[in-house]
Every structure is written in structure tokens, then in C-alpha cells.
Amino acid sequence: MAKLSMYQLYHYLPKTDCEKCGFSCMGFANRLISRDVRPEDCPFLLEPEYSESLTELNRLLGPEVEKEITGLIIDQEKCNGCGICVTVCEVNMEKSQEVGAGRGPGFSDEVVLRIDNGKIKLVDPQSCRRANPSSHICRACAELCPTKAISLV
Amino acid sequence: MSEILYESVVCPSCGCLCDDIDVVVEENRVKSIRNVCEWGISKFLFTKKFTPNVKRGRVEKPMIREKTLVETDYEAAISRAVDILKGSKKPLIYGLTNSGYNAQKIALSIARRLKGLFEPRGAALLSSYYAAMGDSNFYVAPLEEIRNNADLIIYWGCNPIHSTPRHLARYSVYPRGRCKERGSQDRVVFTVDVAENEMGKLSRRFLQVERGTDFLVMETMMKLLREENAEDYKGDIATIENMVRQMTKVSYGAIFFGMGLSAKDNAAKNIENLMALVKELNRKTRFVILPLYDDFNTSGVIQLLIRELKSPMPADFSGDHVAKNSKYSLLENLHEIDAALVVGDDPFWSLPSEKSDLLKKIPMVLIDPYWTRTTNKAQVVFPTAVTGIEAEGIAYRMDGLPLKLKKVLESEYPSDESILGDIYQRLQ
Ligand code: SF4
Numbered sequence: 205m206a207k208l209s210m211y212q213l214y215h216y217l218p219k220t221d222c223e224k225c226g227f228s229c230m231g232f233a234n235r236l237i238s239r240d241v242r243p244e245d246c247p248f249l250l251e252p253e254y255s256e257s258l259t260e261l262n263r264l265l266g267p268e269v270e271k272e273i274t275g276l277i278i279d280q281e282k283c284n285g286c287g288i289c290v291t292v293c294e295v296n297m298e299k300s301q302e303v304g305a306g307r308g309p310g311f312s313d314e315v316v317l318r319i320d321n322g323k324i325k326l327v328d329p330q331s332c333r334r335a336n337p338s339s340h341i342c343r344a345c346a347e348l349c350p351t352k353a354i355s356l357v
Numbered sequence: 358m359s360e361i362l363y364e365s366v367v368c369p370s371c372g373c374l375c376d377d378i379d380v381v382v383e384e385n386r387v388k389s390i391r392n393v394c395e396w397g398i399s400k401f402l403f404t405k406k407f408t409p410n411v412k413r414g415r416v417e418k419p420m421i422r423e424k425t426l427v428e429t430d431y432e433a434a435i436s437r438a439v440d441i442l443k444g445s446k447k448p449l450i451y452g453l454t455n456s457g458y459n460a461q462k463i464a465l466s467i468a469r470r471l472k473g474l475f476e477p478r479g480a481a482l483l484s485s486y487y488a489a490m491g492d493s494n495f496y497v498a499p500l501e502e503i504r505n506n507a508d509l510i511i512y513w514g515c516n517p518i519h520s521t522p523r524h525l526a527r528y529s530v531y532p533r534g535r536c537k538e539r540g541s542q543d544r545v546v547f548t549v550d551v552a553e554n555e556m557g558k559l560s561r562r563f564l565q566v567e568r569g570t571d572f573l574v575m576e577t578m579m580k581l582l583r584e585e586n587a588e589d590y591k592g593d594i595a596t597i598e599n600m601v602r603q604m605t606k607v608s609y610g611a612i613f614f615g616m617g618l619s620a621k622d623n624a625a626k627n628i629e630n631l632m633a634l635v636k637e638l639n640r641k642t643r644f645v646i647l648p649l650y651d652d653f654n655t656s657g658v659i660q661l662l663i664r665e666l667k668s669p670m671p672a673d674f675s676g677d678h679v680a681k682n683s684k685y686s687l688l689e690n691l692h693e694i695d696a697a698l699v700v701g702d703d704p705f706w707s708l709p710s711e712k713s714d715l716l717k718k719i720p721m722v723l724i725d726p727y728w729t730r731t732t733n734k735a736q737v738v739f740p741t742a743v744t745g746i747e748a749e750g751i752a753y754r755m756d757g758l759p760l761k762l763k764k765v766l767e768s769e770y771p772s773d774e775s776i777l778g779d780i781y782q783r784l785q
């Protein structure tokens with residue numbers, strides 16, 4: 205997939221430069237790319253008339269975040285929520301012993317992977333081993349997923 | 358309206374009964390839900406299994422058949438149901454694997470009062486299993502014990518990825534256990550099934566068998582264990598030899614079997630041989646065996662039969678004996694019954710047509726939250742709350758552990774337990 209451009213994202217913003225977010229719309233787009241802000245930080249994007257723009261921005265940004273930091277590509281369509289990746293992820297286990305023993309993470313446990321609405325979600329890409337160059341390269345979730353819902357770039 | 362968070366809810370979908378589901382409810386709808394698999398979420402959203410965006414049609418009003426099904430009030434439906442059941446000489450009470458324990462209990466009382474037959478769905482396979490377990494004094498191993506100890510997991514005639522999606526991650530292959538600290542790296546997986554599927558990829562060995570001939574594989578394995586000649590087996594003998602060699606080397610093996618073993622009416626034969634195989638294996642090492650239930654409370658209804666009738670077999674209350682349990686599935690004698698009460702099951706989908714055709718000829722009372730292929734064949738239809746989501750209840754996990762099911766949504770429909778209770782009252 206081609207790298208995201210600021211202009212591509214700007215296209216979906218209100219383009220009013222109201223500065224409610226603290227920047228101009230272009231500045232906001234810039235910070236979207238660097239992941240310093242989320243599309244939801246623009247109050248107008250939460251209004252119904254921008255719901256399509258918001259979805260599109262999140263679609264463009266969502267998987268990209270994960271991919272850029274971790275190299276993991278998640279295809280939610282294929283995932284059946286079996287939770288194997290959640291159980292085998294060692295970072296998950298470090299954060300919660302019970303998760304390593306098969307139990308789903310608690311509602312407020314901070315984990316890397318969890319099952320949300322029946323599908324896998326990389327909730328904290330920053331904590332994934334792959335996001336941290338000093339630790340060994342981990343591929344457990346992608347390797348053990350039975351539906352091939354997780355792959356590596 | 359504000360959000361309500363229900364933590365550690367039990368998922369009422371398959372026999373795993375995962376008890377770690379967090380549900381956020383807003384305006385009496387599930388807004389978001391964590392830890393539940395795709396099969397479980399379909400249940401919470403009232404959608405088609407594995408298709409969370411396709412709604413299932415609910416039965417909305419009690420209905421009775423005039424020429425077609427017409428809506429009626431609850432009282433009229435109860436009266437018609439009671440008339441049908443009272444007028445029957447040999448009614449069949451069937452299904453019940455998706456009901457809470459108390460509802461199952463009332464259904465059994467109804468069968469007893471009517472001198473009828475009582476058969477849970479899938480009984481042919483499961484009752485034989487429990488009977489064999491009793492005969493050989495085996496105990497049903499808790500899933501936690503398997504997770505802590507098993508170094509060989511065998512799935513036989515089932516695909517857990519479809520029937521019980523979280524089973525692999527929670528209890529068998531992937532979780533780290535007390536003596537299996539590295540999880541799946543400390544375990545070996547075998548799968549025996551009719552066609553290679555996703556399980557093939559994660560299994561060390563995949564043995565393909567011809568549908569309905571599993572008992573031959575078991576026989577062959579036993580021969581090999583006894584170091585007898587097994588050359589007359591026509592299938593993949595090399596894989597079987599390999600599997601057997603490994604099976605004797607492990608310290609704790611667990612076999613999970615599923616409905617695949619009831620193919621071609623060979624359930625009894627398959628179970629007999631499988632139990633004999635487990636017995637043989639236990640001479641050399643430790644092996645346990647458990648059924649993999651795709652309905653959430655199959656275990657409960659079997660426990661009920663064992664508790665009340667001291668036998669897991671389908672119950673036949675007709676004739677002089679109080680409880681004359683039949684050896685095989687009562688559905689073999691479907692032509693003898695003259696009315697049916699079906700609870701939470703869709704026999705026109707789940708039974709082979711030669712059996713369901715016989716059901717077409719008799720009046721049927723149906724209690725089910727959803728429209729199914731069976732709805733239009735019934736004389737009386739009751740809408741009902743979904744147990745474990747819209748009504749409380751008790752369910753037994755596949756290894757027999759009782760768990761409390763919560764009610765997280767309000768429903769205008771009565772629970773199946775209260776409908777069955779009203780029918781039972783009127784039979785006095
Ligand atoms: S709040 Fe939204 S509309 Fe206003 S400047 Fe920022 S991005 Fe543009």
C-alpha cells in the first residue's frame with residue numbers, strides 16, 4: 205500500500221481552519237500522519253454529516269498505524285475471535301498472567317491484543333515486540349492464527 | 358440512557374461457556390462486547406451464527422395453527438399446547454440442549470407426567486458416551502486439569518474452530534498450564550476428521566477417515582497398541598502407526614470428540630470402540646476423554662438424567678415401568694410417537710429427513726426464540742427469551758462444571774422455563 209499523504213487526509217477534513225483542534229486543518233492532517241492526534245480530536249468529524257469522512261480517515265489510518273509500527277496486517281474479515289493470538293502473545297501474558305492461561309483480558313487490563321466485538325484488535329501497537337527494535341522479532345500471533353487473519357508485511 | 362457494564366458474563370453459545378465476557382449495554386442493546394468469539398457475539402446480537410451483521414428473525418407472538426399459523430395470546434397458546442399433549446398417548450419431549458437446567462428439569466417432569474419420551478438433542482452419541490464412562494468408572498476430567506497437564510490433544514470428529522472457537526486457546530492447545538508452561542510448544546495436536554480443514558495446519562498429524570468409519574481406525578489403533586497385526590486396515594496406516602507410537606509416549610493425553618462420530622448412525626459403535634481405545638491407552642499412560650458440545654447446555658440435560666434416573670440414556674416413561682431407559686436413541690422409534698414438544702431446537706434442520714418427515718405427521722408444540730425451518734411445521738409456537746442473555750439460568754460446561762447465566766437485556770418474552778412451568782401446571 206502506498207504511503208499516506210497529508211493531502212489525502214486533508215481532503216476528508218472540514219477545511220474551515222477553525223483551530224478548535226489547536227492547529228489549522230492542514231496542520232491537523234500533518235499530525236494525523238505522525239499519529240499525534242486521532243481523527244476524533246476534530247469535533248466536527250464527530251457530527252453525523254462527517255461520519256463518512258471519519259470512517260474513511262480511520263480506515264486509512266487504522267491499519268496503517270499497526271502496520272507501520274509492527275508490520276502486522278490484520279484482516280478482520282477472516283478472524284473468528286478464537287483468541288489464540290491473545291493467549292500466545294507474550295507481551296499480553298506479561299501484563300496479565302491469566303491471559304497466558306487462556307482467560308480473556310479484564311475490561312481495563314492494558315494489553316496488546318484483545319478480542320473486541322468478536323474480532324481481533326491490536327489495541328496497543330506500541331507495546332508489541334515488533335515495535336521495539338531492541339527485543340527479538342516476534343511473530344507468534346501471525347504464525348499461530350488458524351484463519352490467517354494476521355500476516356506480516 | 359447510560360451504559361451498564363456487566364463483567365465476567367458467561368457466554369451461552371457453546372459448551373465452553375466462557376465466563377470472561379464483558380458486555381456493555383446501552384438502551385437495552387449490546388453496545389460492545391469483549392472476549393467473546395465470533396460465534397458468541399452472534400448470539401448476543403441475535404444474528405446468524407458467524408455472521409454478526411445478519412439479524413435472525415425472532416418469533417414475536419405466540420401462534421397457533423388454524424389453516425396457517427396465526428398470532429394469538431399466551432393463554433390460548435398454552436391451552437392448545439396442553440390439549441395436544443394431554444390428547445397424546447406417547448408424546449416426545451425433544452431438544453433442550455439450549456435451555457437452562459431448571460427448564461430442562463421441568464421438561465423432564467412433563468415427560469414423566471405424560472408418560473412420554475424424553476430425548477435431548479444428540480443423545481445417540483452422548484448418552485452412549487456417558488453410559489460407557491459410568492460402566493468403566495472413568496471420570497470426566499475438568500478442563501483446567503487438561504490445560505495444566507495435557508501434552509497430547511486429539512480432536513476426533515469435530516472442528517473446534519467452528520463448533521467451540523475458543524476451546525483451543527482456553528483449555529487445550531495454547532494456554533500455558535501449571536505443568537505446561539510453554540503452552541502449545543509443550544503439546545502435540547492430532548486431528549481425525551473426514552476432510553482436511555484449518556485444524557490440519559495446527560495439528561502435528563491429521564488423519565483423514567472415510568465418513569462413518571471411525572470405529573475401524575479405533576480398532577486398528579487398539580491392535581497396534583496390543584502389538585497385533587493391523588494390516589487389514591485399508592486407510593492411511595502409516596499415519597495411524599505414527600500416532601499410536603506418540604500416544605504411548607506422552608504423559609497425559611486428552612481426546613475431544615464431536616458429532617462427526619454419529620455419522621451414518623454409527624454413534625454407538627464409534628463410542629464403544631473409542632472408549633475401549635481409551636481404556637487400552639490407560640494401561641500405558643494417562644488418557645482422558647471429553648465430548649465437545651456445540652450447544653451450551655447439553656451437559657446439563659445429561660447431568661439431569663443421571664441425577665434423576667441414574668442413567669444418561671434418553672428416558673421412556675411409557676408402559677408399566679416408571680423409567681425404562683432405552684438403549685439407543687428413541688428417535689429410532691419415531692413412528693410410535695403421536696405428539697412432540699420441541700424446546701430450543703430445529704429438528705427439520707438438524708435431523709435427517711427420514712426422521713423429520715415423521716415429525717411432520719404429528720402435532721408439534723415449539724418453544725424457540727427464532728423462526729427456523731421447524732416453525733412452520735408446528736401447531737403451537739411460543740416466542741421466548743434467549744437464556745443467558747434475556748433470562749437467567751444455570752448451565753453445565755462440557756466437563757460438568759455448573760455456571761450461572763446472567764440476564765443482561767430485558768425482554769418482553771417469557772423464558773422457556775416459565776412457559777414449560779405453565780404447561781406443567783396445567784397438566785395436573
Ligand atoms: S478542529 Fe477540525 S475543522 Fe477545525 S481546524 Fe482542526 S481539523 Fe480543521
Ligand code: SF4
Pocket residue numbers: 274292293294295296316317331332333334342343344345346
Ligand atoms: S507480534 Fe508478538 S508481541 Fe506483537 S502482538 Fe503478535 S504475539 Fe504479541
Ligand code: SF4
Pocket residue numbers: 282283284285286287288289290319323324348349350351352353354
Ligand atoms: S486473529 Fe487469528 S488467532 Fe487471533 S482471534 Fe482472530 S482468528 Fe484467532
Ligand code: SF4
Pocket residue numbers: 368369370371372373374375392393394395396397521522523524
Ligand atoms: S467459545 Fe463458545 S462459549 Fe466461548 S465465547 Fe465462543 S461461543 Fe461463547
